[in-house]
Amino acid sequence: MTDPSPVPAPGAASVPAPVPAPVPASVPAPVPASVRASVRPPVPAPVAAPIRVLLADDEHLIRGALAALLGLEDDLVVVAEAASGPEALAMARAHRPDVAVLDLQMPGADGVSVATSLRTALPECRCMIVTSHGRPGHLKRALSAGVKGFVPKTVSAQRLAEIIRTVRAGGRYVDPELAADAISAGDSPLTAREVEVLELAADGAPIAEIAERASLSQGTVRNYLSSAASKLGAENRHTAVRLARERGWV
Secondary structure, X not given: OOOOOOOOOXXXXXXXXXXXXXXXXXXXXXXXXXXXXXXXXXXXXXXXXXXXXXXXXXXXXXXXXXXXXXXXXXXXXXXXXXXXXXXXXXXXXXXXXXXXXXXXXXXXXXXXXXXXXXXXXXXXXXXXXXXXXXXXXXXXHHHHOXXXXXXXXXOOHHHHHHHHHHHHOOOOEEOHHXXXXXXXXXXXXXXXHHHHHHHHHOXXXXXXXXXXXXXXXXXXXXHHHHHHHHHHOOOOHHHHHHHHHHOOOO
C-alpha cells in the first residue's frame, strides 16, 4: 500500500507544524452599578438592651446578696437600690428602671404604696412585690395597684430573674400558694376609712391624735373603730388591728 504523506526531498529543510493560537481566558461581564448597590454585607441583629432593675428592701444583707446574684445574669442590670419607700420613689424617678422589685414592708411607705405612686409617676416601669408576709389582703391590694408580680422571699434568685423577664415582657406572675390563700380568704369587709383609722391606731395612738391625723372628729374616729371591731369580731381596737393585719387588710 502506498503512503500518501509527502516525503521531503533529500537535503530540504524540515518545516515545523503550525502551533494553534492560544484561546483567550473568558472575562466576566461587568456588574451593573444598580446591582452592586443592592449587594451589601449582612447587618448583624441589634443586641437587646439589658433589663434595668431597681431593688428596694430595708434589709441591707438581703438586698445586697440579691443585687449580686441578679448581676450575674447577662440580660439584667441593677441600676439602683433603696432601703425605704420614699427612697425607692426617688431612685425610680432618677434612674427610670424597667422593673422595680419592691419589698412589701418598708419604712416610710410599703411596697404597694410605692407601686401605686409609680403607676402614675412612671407608668412604663413595671412593679413586683417580694414579701415574707404574704397575706391574702396584701395580694389583692397589690393587684389593685397594678403590680405585675407577687412572690415570697423564699424564691430563688434564678427563678426571680425569670419572673423579672416575664414581667418586663408584659406578663404577670403570682405565687400559686399565695393566690390560693387570697381566693379562700375572701374580700375585706372594711371600708377605706375604717382601714385608715385602724392603721393610725396600730401604734397605740390615742383617739385625739388619730382624729387630728385623719382630719376627723373624735366621735367619728370612735365610730369607725367600733364598726371595724364589730366586723372583725374583735373585743377592742387593738385586737381589731391584729386581726386585720393577719388577714392583710391593713
